[in-house]
Amino acid sequence: MSDTHVEIDVAAWVDKAKADPVTFRQRQAIEITLNAIASTHPLNEELYLKGGILMGLAYGSPRQTADIDLTAGLNPDMTVDARIEALLNSAFPSVAARLGYTDLILKVHSIKKQPKKIFETAEAPALKIKIAFAVRGTDEEKTLNDGKVPRLIEVDISFNEIMNYFQILELTGGAELRAYSLSELIAEKLRSVLQQKERDRNRRQDIDRLVAEHAPDEKLRAEILKTFVEKSRSRNIEPTINSFDDEETRARSRHDWDTLKLEIGTLPEFEDAYERVRGFYKSLPWS
Template structure:
């Protein structure tokens, strides 16, 4: 049975009120989560992860306007259209249910990543969806209806991602529930992302993973000394690595290439968190935790 965690989403949204742009972004994110809960075909199969989950469930100060999900249903060539229809059906209902009568949300675009051809057969396909939002009656609403709204939440949806364990987020105060990654899956997938930097095909655009170093360090510093938790993280890491044709070893995180790629754009993290911690200090925490996993016992 999945663990249930109460999330004070009204408080999470309200804390952004001094920043009008962030406040509106979080209102849109709240509507999107409720839209998922209102779609039976999505509620049990879309799992929230990434920076939004870090902020809501794990008290991270890192602010991001993007929303990241893994889905448990299979990739298909027509999945973009089906997801667009689901969201456009439930977004207006979610906004009305939450009392956001002056906010209008609509899917602006859905892109196949890396491409549409052969999407269903790819190892790690993804969709990049933009959900625009505008005040009702504003000039921006006309752009929204044409699919040209500048204000939008980017929703990244990953397929074929093994999930070791999930948790239920109960959104307080109304009790709406959505699925999300567990702590085990959050840490394991972020560690896999760091290792994956080194093995990316040279033809693909490489992204630094500076946020993963920050997030893992934040999470593991608060972890209890629980052997079963560490064993679960290692098992989840191995499953996720196998799904991407990676074989992790106790020394993998110590590769210089992993560290240097993760260091890229570290300074830009200050835009999300304010005061920037030392990269080497944060990476040492990640590396030490990775090595502390029960490699010899499994």
């Protein structure tokens, strides 16, 4: 369900990195890739942007990432990887030219199915894509033509995800890209916090800033709870109003918290941030 249409100045986001030549070129490659998806059927109807790139483009997150995270409405069948590779490689040249990046060459370097042996039947399969890019007329182009990777961006595509609410992002130039709505984004981040125990891994949670700056209203809170519960149950987690009280969940969220300073600068104390998120979580319309 989509009830939001947002104009996104991707060109300005790219230009913000001009002082860093590596990041600047990387963002140009990301802009080309997003436009290739937005301009190509059926990718523009079946792939939904989420994660750090969405946070940076739509919500001004200072965290830097070169990974494009997507959820797919496509079935994870035997040939989905080959179809996506062919569609992207076909779109890259014309999209790069349309955006004015005539000196950039992009090519899918590799696509890996995860888990490889049971991809089609797995509960949460994914594709890990490496997109190589090079500056035309340089040694990088020769390296790319030799099958090597001069520079790259990574694309992760998740399948079999619950998704109820999305928005349309109008990119610079007019192409339209589907993306998670704010409620969908927050719901997935809340679930990822609870998944730490199930997956036996730690995750630095960055929900505090998102919730504080956008102050979800009653309607949005209801959407968040509905989607969060469905997403959690799809991963065999039964959430309750007290789930964020769990000490192991808190401890795992605290792990490596201070390293976020390298990405966002000013960082609140962990306990303050976690308590705000816990308070928000408990304020959702559980009954």
